[in-house]
Every structure is written in structure tokens, then in C-alpha cells.
Amino acid sequence: MSVRNVDVAIIGAGTAGMSAYHQVRKSTDRIALIEGGPFGTTCARVGCMPSKLLIAPAEARHRLQVLPEFGIAACPGEVDGVAVMRRVRFERDRFVGFVKDAVEGFEQKHIIRAHAEFEDAHTLRLSPTDDVEQASPEIERIKAERIIIATGSRPMIPEPFKAVGDRLIVNDDVFNWQDLPESVAVFGAGVIGIELGQALHRLGVRVHLFGRDGAVGGISDPDVRSYAARTFAAEWPVSFDPRDVRISRDGDAVVVDFIDDQGAACSERFEWLLAATGRVSNVDRLALHNSGLKLGARGIPLFDPLTMQTSEKHIFIAGDSAAYRPVLHEAADEGHLAGQNAANYPEVFRHTRRTPLGIVFSDPQIAFAGQRHAELVEGKVDFAVGEVSFENQGRSRVLLVNQGLLRVYGERGTGLLLGAEMIGPANEHLAHLIAWVIQMRMTVGQIIELPFYHPVIEEGLRTALRMLNKSLGMGPKPPPNCIDCGPGG
Structure with a gap:
């Protein structure tokens, strides 16, 4: 039996694994970076980057419909599906290439192309994969002093969907299309479903989005969720709470009864x-049953999110495999943290996490920053709410993007801004601003004193903050509207 002994073994070479590798490499040369699938992060291959490449032409075409309101004649915009998907694949491959280039810059002796599973708490058994040849076929096992789990995630396929056979696809498949299809039933009203469903609709594909239990884009604030549901339902066919859904196959067609x-x-x-x-x-x-790890309800190892350390103190976990905050920047942070602590073990340090931040690139955009409405309610936090509608917000009306609702939450007693949920224009930018001031532990009153230019969409945020400050009992009643442009700034 051929065994390689290392200080640190990292299972997975995605965003978290690569980030962990950079940290471990600073302390030791005895590393095994094990990857059983293709190189290229989830974000670059099948996630945030290719989805935005599909959303961009969809938004450009949709914008043509607004031009007559500006007094500009416009045609509906004929879609060349082959050309659309050609650009998606080309740019996707370019982003993946950057990841591959980064991996080629690693010490190649550290990289092992194989599947790994636990034989015991310190031993990983290797097996070849279907996709790639094992780089070091003579190695059957890795014995590691410390181990980092960074194996990522995969699409979940509910059992009833399998009835349609090869008519079933996941987002990974969409980005390999050679042309746009005629019709798609999209199941799931989360980030992926809303982004891809709306983009395909705007590119001329007949789409129906099916959700469950009224959920919309992960929004927990009932007022924001209701606004989002009405907005999307006004544009394209959606069923956020369908009943008696039955899925079947008829020839080459997928049949949905509901x-x-x-x-x-x-x-x-x-x-x-x-x-x-x-x-x-x-x-x-x-094969976590061989590792000795204590597992949570979903079969994921229990861990400390401030150290990424599991119940087996020498084993760490990071990225989508931990399912804590499954977005790229958090995966990179977790890999960095797990790598540092694995490299320095048994010294393990706790690090403060960044303020939570999430964005759905729909139109209008959905976004979250800080604590969510549901978290505050469940945690029995004493908080107040301020809000603004973008329907009459000055800059938004000028640009004809005046759809949206922003709600901000502040703590009674301290006046600290705690979080926000929103749907509306430029929310990717508003969410960043809100996350930054929350992380700086600023009060609502202090934020209001910061500069707000006129006319900008950010004035809507100031309106919501003024209402919140009044609700907290820490400021005067806000002005009813902006002198120059009406309610909402």
C-alpha cells in the first residue's frame, strides 16, 4: 500500500480550497490538494459568472421596451439564441481559464487528481475519477495531521423530477446550451430560479416559474416578499404557491399539471x-462515518463558524460544503480562516465574520444586508422598521426604474442599524453601503449625517433611515418629501 504523509490535506480545489491552500502553503510544503472533478470554481463554471452573462443580454433587450416612454422608437429586439449562448460559453470558459491558470501556479507535486473519502480521522482513501486521470496513481492513501473539507455542493434533484428523464436539467446544463430553447418550466423560486427564469423569459423563451409555500428569492420580510411576488407576477408567468403539482413525460414534452x-x-x-x-x-x-465527526441534521459536520473547526479538532470545513453562507466571498473567507487555523494547529484563532450580504440579480434586484427580518423576530430583538417605496423616488422615476421597496431595521435603545431587506433599483450598491455601515457599528443617526448627493437613488435609503430614526425615538419626524423631487428623495 502506497501512502503519502502530509501536514495538511485539503479536499476540494474550488474557491474555499484554493483560498485554504494559499494560507497553508505559507507554513508547510507537506500539502495534498485533492480534487476529484474539473478545476474551475462553482462561481466561474456554473454559478455567478455565467448566470450574469445570460442576464446581461436579457436586461438589455428588456430595456428596449422602456424606450418609447422616453419618446424613443424601438423595435422589440430580435434574439439570436445561438449568438447569445456562444458568448455565454466563451466568456464562461475565459473565467474558468483564470482559475485553471491559478492552479497551474501551484506546486504540482501538491495536487492529486482523485476522489477522497475518510478511512479514519487522519487517513483519506483515494480512488480514480471518471473525469480525470489520477495524477499520482501509486498513491492509495493520504495520512494527514490536519484535514480541510472544501468539497463544495451540487444541485439538489427532488425525486418526482426524475420522471421526465433526459428532459430534466440543472443550471450547470443551461450554460452549455448551443441555442435557446422554446420553453422551460423552472422549479424553485430562490436565487437561481428567479435569475435564470426571468433572464430566459426576457430572451423570448416561454417560461413558467414554480415556487413553494410563497417563498420569493429568499426574502424573509413579509412586506418585501409580497411586493416582489406582485412585481414578478406582473411581468412573467409565476406560481409561488402552486398546489397539487404533478410532473410527467409525454413524448419529448414535460407536462406540469397544477x-x-x-x-x-x-x-x-x-x-x-x-x-x-x-x-x-x-x-x-x-464516508464521514469513518471520521468520528459529529454531524448536524443535514449530515454536515458541526463546526465553529469563527474558526471553521469541527468536533475533531484537527479537521476543518469551509465553503459550500459547510452550507453556512454559500456565496463566493464567504467561501473565500472561510477557506482563508480554515487554512490559517489548520496551518497553525494546535493554535486556533477565532475571527470575526464580515457582515452578511446577499444579492439576487433579478430586475428589480433583491438584496439583504446584516440581520434578516426573520432572524430579528426569531431572536426576539427589540427593533423598529423604516421603509421607502421607490415608485415615487426622484432618481428612480427619472430613469424609469421606479419599482421597489426597501425596509431597514434598527435596535431600540442603542439606535444601531441592524439590517435590511429590499427589492428595487441599484440594490447591489445600496446593500453594500448598508453592510459597510453595519459592520462599522454606526447608529441610524450617524448614517443620516453622512453625505447624500442629489438626485441619486441612495436618497431613498436616507428616507428610510429618517423614518427608522423617528420610529426609534431618536430623531424628528422626517420631511414628507424632497423639495425638488417628491417622496423618497
């Missing part, structure tokens, strides 16, 4: 069923 949100019985046929019903951690492929 009771819609208004109680009507419906039956629709589609070319494809796109499963966007969430992702599942790949830790279930690691």
Missing part, C-alpha cells in the same frame, strides 16, 4: 424542466 395561485386548474407543456430547488453539500460522498 392548481395555480388563484385556485385554477392548469396544465402546461414544456421542452425542459429546470430544477433550481437548492443545492446539497458534497460531504455525503466522504
